[in-house]
Amino acid sequence: MVRRNVMTRRDAAKAFGLAALAGGFGFGAAPSAPAPGGAKVGAPVERKGDEIVVAGQLFHTTAPVVTWMDPGGYDAYRVERRFAPAAEASWEKSKGKDLKSPNRYGVRNRTLAPEVAERVRGGGWDLDTLRQVVDQFVIHFDVCGTSKRCFEVLHDHRGLSVHFMLDLDGTIYQTLDLKEAAWHATIANNRSIGIEIANMGAYPVNDPRGGGASVLDKWYKKGADGRTEITIPGGLADSGERNLSAVFRPSRDEPVVGDVQGKSLRQYDLTPAQYDSLTKLTATLCTVFPKITCDYPRDASGKLILKKLPDDVLKNYHGVLGHYHVQTNKVDPGPAFQWDTVIDGARKLMGR
Numbered sequence: 528m529v530r531r532n533v534m535t536r537r538d539a540a541k542a543f544g545l546a547a548l549a550g551g552f553g554f555g556a557a558p559s560a561p562a563p564g565g566a567k568v569g570a571p572v573e574r575k576g577d578e579i580v581v582a583g584q585l586f587h588t589t590a591p592v593v594t595w596m597d598p599g600g601y602d603a604y605r606v607e608r609r610f611a612p613a614a615e616a617s618w619e620k621s622k623g624k625d626l627k628s629p630n631r632y633g634v635r636n637r638t639l640a641p642e643v644a645e646r647v648r649g650g651g652w653d654l655d656t657l658r659q660v661v662d663q664f665v666i667h668f669d670v671c672g673t674s675k676r677c678f679e680v681l682h683d684h685r686g687l688s689v690h691f692m693l694d695l696d697g698t699i700y701q702t703l704d705l706k707e708a709a710w711h712a713t714i715a716n717n718r719s720i721g722i723e724i725a726n727m728g729a730y731p732v733n734d735p736r737g738g739g740a741s742v743l744d745k746w747y748k749k750g751a752d753g754r755t756e757i758t759i760p761g762g763l764a765d766s767g768e769r770n771l772s773a774v775f776r777p778s779r780d781e782p783v784v785g786d787v788q789g790k791s792l793r794q795y796d797l798t799p800a801q802y803d804s805l806t807k808l809t810a811t812l813c814t815v816f817p818k819i820t821c822d823y824p825r826d827a828s829g830k831l832i833l834k835k836l837p838d839d840v841l842k843n844y845h846g847v848l849g850h851y852h853v854q855t856n857k858v859d860p861g862p863a864f865q866w867d868t869v870i871d872g873a874r875k876l877m878g879r
């Protein structure tokens with residue numbers, strides 16, 4: 528009894544070999560460890576609603592976060608289809624040409640020693656091991672427009688996953704613990720964290736079929752005040768948005784035209800709330816994962832690289848990057864994405 532009371536958390540961590548407990552929030556303490564000072568049986572752990580889950584531990588982002596365990600969340604661990612009628616949603620009734628395996632994610636085991644891979648394959652990730660593996664944060668736009676629709680496409684139809692979705696109102700949805708290898712960026716899956724930002728995407732300017740004009744016209748309309756509003760086809764009520772009286776606007780009223788992968792593309796910008804949350808999440812991830820450098824891919828003169836990185840450069844790149852830096856057939860997060868807003872803002876939050 529006395530021993531328990533005088534033991535500090537660091538002592539406890541040492542005694543039980545829990546390095547993560549000493550460095551983290553103590554959320555992932557093994558059942559055999561003594562309770563942190565003052566804890567009472569059955570007392571709830573208070574959450575602020577801004578926490579992300581990393582190897583079972585909680586970290587504050589200061590942005591709104593809904594995890595897969597929370598009401599209104601999106602759970603990528605479940606094998607059934609989320610939005611199919613309940614009677615048709617089971618894996619048994621869902622498997623087929625779209626969904627090839629019940630799990631839409633894997634184990635980050637590509638670079639692990641066999642004994643470590645064996646230890647973590649069924650859970651058992653400690654933060655320090657995860658920090659050795661994760662060194663990239665990949666930014667996507669979802670071409671779905673809302674996080675609800677994004678999860679439906681990934682989980683129910685494509686058999687894919689992503690750690691985070693960022694909705695129009697700045698809500699961050701976490702669908703999996705970051706210990707999992709989400710399936711969002713092919714060769715980068717083992718080492719990266721991914722986020723899908725709700726945005727209708729970028730379209731070729733010189734496209735005889737209209738260059739996505741019909742899609743963009745449907746989603747972005749000028750209001751009476753001359754400013755551009757996002758109009759979700761089908762309406763707000765069924766959109767999954769949390770504030771049904773909200774008006775969402777892109778950060779810039781006019782579409783942005785710019786080159787990605789050598790193609791001239793047109794895209795509307797993210798909402799201010801999305802930039803705010805993404806900046807906070809980027810600062811959080813670059814803090815929790817020291818190998819993720821808080822920067823984007825730059826050329827010799829320090830300017831943003833706007834195409835896929837050469838294989839050897841990508842292999843040695845540790846930081847924030849776009850899906851188009853990973854694959855030649857991708858253009859997200861597109862020409863409108865303001866890299867400096869996110870990276871400069873995140874560095875400021877990190878005190879740099």
Ligand SMILES: [Zn+2]
Pocket residue numbers: 666667668850857859
């Ligand atoms: Zn993508």
